[in-house]
Structures are given as C-alpha cells and as structure tokens.
Amino acid sequence: MTPPTSFQPPVSAAPTSEPRTGGRFARLPLLAGRSFIPLGLFARLPLAMLTMGALTLVTAVAGSYAVGGASAGAVGIGSALGAPILGALADRLGQRPVLVFAAIFNTVAVVALILAAYLIPGGQDMATAVPVLAASFVAGASCPQVGPLARVRWMALTSRGGREANTADLDTALSYESTADELAFVLGPALVGILASLIAPWLPLALAAALTITLVPAFATHPTHHAVVRTPARTAAGSAQEMRRDALTARQRIGTVAAVALPVLAMVCMGTFFGSTQTSLSSFSASFAGSELAGLLYAVMGLGSAAAALSVAYWPRRFTVNARWLVCAALMAGLAVLLLLPSTALPMILVLLVLGVPVGPLMVTVFAVGALVAPAGKLGTVMTALASGIVAGMALGSSIAGRLAQDHGYSAALLVPVCAAAALFLLGAAAAVVLPRRKTTAPAQVAGGSCRSVG
Numbered sequence: 001m002t003p004p005t006s007f008q009p010p011v012s013a014a015p016t017s018e019p020r021t022g023g024r025f026a027r028l029p030l031l032a033g034r035s036f037i038p039l040g041l042f043a044r045l046p047l048a049m050l051t052m053g054a055l056t057l058v059t060a061v062a063g064s065y066a067v068g069g070a071s072a073g074a075v076g077i078g079s080a081l082g083a084p085i086l087g088a089l090a091d092r093l094g095q096r097p098v099l100v101f102a103a104i105f106n107t108v109a110v111v112a113l114i115l116a117a118y119l120i121p122g123g124q125d126m127a128t129a130v131p132v133l134a135a136s137f138v139a140g141a142s143c144p145q146v147g148p149l150a151r152v153r154w155m156a157l158t159s160r161g162g163r164e165a166n167t168a169d170l171d172t173a174l175s176y177e178s179t180a181d182e183l184a185f186v187l188g189p190a191l192v193g194i195l196a197s198l199i200a201p202w203l204p205l206a207l208a209a210a211l212t213i214t215l216v217p218a219f220a221t222h223p224t225h226h227a228v229v230r231t232p233a234r235t236a237a238g239s240a241q242e243m244r245r246d247a248l249t250a251r252q253r254i255g256t257v258a259a260v261a262l263p264v265l266a267m268v269c270m271g272t273f274f275g276s277t278q279t280s281l282s283s284f285s286a287s288f289a290g291s292e293l294a295g296l297l298y299a300v301m302g303l304g305s306a307a308a309a310l311s312v313a314y315w316p317r318r319f320t321v322n323a324r325w326l327v328c329a330a331l332m333a334g335l336a337v338l339l340l341l342p343s344t345a346l347p348m349i350l351v352l353l354v355l356g357v358p359v360g361p362l363m364v365t366v367f368a369v370g371a372l373v374a375p376a377g378k379l380g381t382v383m384t385a386l387a388s389g390i391v392a393g394m395a396l397g398s399s400i401a402g403r404l405a406q407d408h409g410y411s412a413a414l415l416v417p418v419c420a421a422a423a424l425f426l427l428g429a430a431a432a433v434v435l436p437r438r439k440t441t442a443p444a445q446v447a448g449g450s451c452r453s454v455g
Contacts, residue, residue: 024172043215044146046208048188053204060201071136078140080392087384099220102144109139110209148383156227172313182306259373269423271393276401276416283405304356312364325428328362333421
C-alpha cells in the first residue's frame with residue numbers, strides 16, 4: 001500500500017482560532033498529535049549529552065584533560081560538518097529513512113567510542129588516542145538532528161489555513177522548539193554529571209545510545225513526517241525546462257546566498273556567546289568557589305532564555321522578525337556588559353537571569369528568518385546549518401575565552417560574549433537591509449519539499 005504523501009492533522013485542528021483553554025500552545029498538539037511534543041523533546045537529549053559525555057568519559061578513563069577536551073572538540077566538529085549533510089539528505093530522500101539510518105549508525109559510533117576509550121594504551125598520549133578521536137568525530141557527525149528537522153515539520157504543519165493563523169502557529173511552534181532546545185541542553189549535561197559521578201563514566205553515553213536507538217526511530221516514523229514532501233530529483237526530460245525556469249541572475253544568486261548566510265552567521269555568533277559565557281563562568285566560579293559551580297550559573301541563563309522564548313508566541317504580528325532581531329540583539333549586547341560587574345555568585349545569578357530574557361526570543365527569531373529565506377527544497381539543509389552554526393560557534397567561543405581566561409583572567413574572557421552579542425546586533429542591522437520586507441512579514445510555506453515566503 002502506497003504511504004500517504006501528506007500528514008493530515010486531527011479533525012480538531014481544523015479551526016484556526018485559539019482553543020478556549022491553554023492559549024496558543026494548546027494548538028500544537030492539535031496540529032501534530034499529542035505524542036509528537038514529548039517525543040521530539042526527549043529524542044534530542046542524546047545530542048545534548050554527547051559532547052559532555054565524551055569529555056567526561058575520556059577524561060576519566062585516559063586521565064588527561066587534553067585528550068578529553070580533544071574528544072569533545074572532535075564531537076563538535078563532527079556535528080558541525082555532519083548536520084548540514086544529514087539535512088540535505090533529508091530534503092532529498094525524506095526525513096524517515098535518513099533519521100532511521102542516522103540513529104542506527106550513531107548508536108554503533110557511540111558504542112565504539114565507549115570501547116575505544118577503555119582501550120587507549122597509556123591514556124595520556126594524543127597519538128594513541130586516535131581511535132577515540134575518530135570515534136568521537138563519527139559520533140558527532142552522525143548524531144540525528146531531531147531539533148532542526150522537528151522545526152521543518154512544524155513549518156509544514158503550520159502552512160495550512162489563513163495567513164495570520166499560519167504566522168501565529170509558526171511563532172508558537174518555534175517558541176516551543178527553542179524552549180525545548182534550552183531544556184535539553186540544561187538537562188543533558190546535568191544527566192551526564194549525575195550518572196558519571198554516582199555510577200560510572202560510561203553510563204551517560206550508553207544512555208544516550210539507548211535513547212537514540214529507541215526514540216529517534218519513533219520520531220522518524222511519526223506520521224508528521226508525511227507533512228514534509230521531499231524534493232523531487234530532476235528527470236532527464238524535465239531537467240532542461242527546470243533549469244531554464246529556475247535560472248537566476250548573478251545578482252539574485254548573491255542575494256540568496258547573503259540572505260541565508262546572515263542567519264547562519266548569527267547562529268555562529270550565538271554559539272560563540274554560549275561557549276564563551278560557559279567557559280568564562282568556569283573561570284569566574286573557580287576564583288572564589290569551584291569550577292563546578294559554572295554549570296549551575298549557566299543553567300540560570302538557560303532557564304531564563306527558555307521561559308522568554310515561550311513569550312514570542314504572544315508578540316504582535318506587527319513586530320516583524322527584522323525588528324525583533326534588532327531589539328533583542330541590542331538588549332542582549334547591553335545586558336552582556338553587566339557580566340563584567342559581579343565578583344560573587346549572587347549578583348552574577350541575577351545578571352544571568354536577566355541576560356537570558358533576550359537570548360531565547362532572538363534564537364526563535366533567527367530560526368524564523370532562516371525558514372523564510374531558505375531556497376526551495378533546502379529547508380532541512382538550512383535548519384541543520386543553523387544548528388551547526390551554534391555548535392561551531394560554541395567551540396570558537398570556548399577556545400577564545402579559555403585562552404583569555406588563562407592569560408588575563410575571567411574579566412577579559414567575559415568580553416567575548418559582549419563582542420558576540422554586539423556582532424549579533426550588526427548582523428541584525430545587515431538583515432534589515434538585505435532581507436526584503438515581504439520575506440520578513442510572511443509565514444513559511446512548505447509544499448513540494450520547499451519553504452517559500454508568501455509575498
């Protein structure tokens with residue numbers, strides 16, 4: 001029997017008005033089904049656990065922070081490079097086969113990483129750690145991109161009905177997704193720390209592998225995958241006609257590349273902000289307590305960001321994504337300067353709590369811009385590229401802030417998140433010039449495997 005080509009939401013999802021109870025977020029289970037939200041949340045946990053899990057395991061077994069750090073770095077590099085490839089394959093082949101294959105392959109890679117860690121001869125020699133680094137890279141590159149591909153599904157599901165209803169539902173879904181990411185990246189490292197310290201350093205990665213092989217296939221085969229129609233391959237008969245129809249002038253090509261590059265660069269800056277803040281907080285907390293306090297401090301900003309991201313669903317439609325980008329980035333840059341003031345934990349907690357307020361909405365906004373400017377048939381590629389930008393930026397920010405903290409102290413390191421936030425504002429200003437108004441006021445339309453803005 002031929003599978004359906006589109007996902008039909010429950011009958012109760014048909015009305016475009018808000019439900020009487022639960023507000024706009026009550027619409028999401030009606031659009032995607034009740035099981036999709038918890039499934040998408042917990043299926044992204046392995047990605048949130050992988051970097052910290054590799055760092056913890058390899059450091060504990062090898063007895064070397066250098067090898068452990070290199071392993072975590074290999075995971076990050078692998079994820080940054082592999083995510084857009086998985087996204088492009090999902091655009092072409094469909095999400096279900098790509099996610100199922102990635103789940104199986106990644107589970108094998110994570111198990112191989114655990115085995116390689118315990119087989120390092122001598123432990124502290126980088127030359128002998130090549131198997132661990134290779135397994136770490138493959139584990140990162142093959143990690144299923146549940147979060148970005150869940151966003152693609154929401155964009156498809158919210159492209160039905162009236163224009164205003166689409167915009168409201170899409171903002172609500174993207175707000176939820178950013179909150180889910182924040183919660184996952186707070187809960188994931190916390191699970192790693194608890195399980196590794198109380199039971200065994202290999203257990204967090206083993207749990208990540210178990211979650212991957214069980215939850216990711218369930219997410220892959222959830223009926224919502226039918227809503228995203230894959231990009232058809234060119235046929236020999238139609239290729240010439242399609243090439244003529246889709247031909248772009250050099251100016252249009254440059255405009256398309258610039259439009260996509262801006263949100264990707266913004267996510268690199270966002271990742272730089274995250275990575276440098278986390279590293280700076282480690283140096284800050286070590287100056288009066290212990291570096292382990294940094295995780296709790298960083299979680300405060302994450303929780304504030306997650307709560308604020310939910311509010312975007314209720315922002316007025318007149319507040320365009322260009323304006324949101326500029327306002328949130330300006331607030332973020334201004335509040336980031338306050339990081340330079342505290343010298344004890346309590347004032348820093350207050351600063352981080354306030355600083356998280358513009359962070360979540362800005363992430364929602366940049367993902368929305370990425371959805372609106374994605375070329376036809378490349379939505380999965382763009383969404384995963386945005387996620388890769390965060391990973392690459394975190395590695396960059398951690399590296400720069402770590403060097404500054406080592407040589408000049410945590411105050412110098414805290415200048416990095418300030419600069420990253422300022423760069424986000426400059427990119428927002430560039431986006432206001434480069435991106436046409438029609439692309440930043442209309443909802444995404446996903447049909448035939450494409451995401452098109454409605455002018």
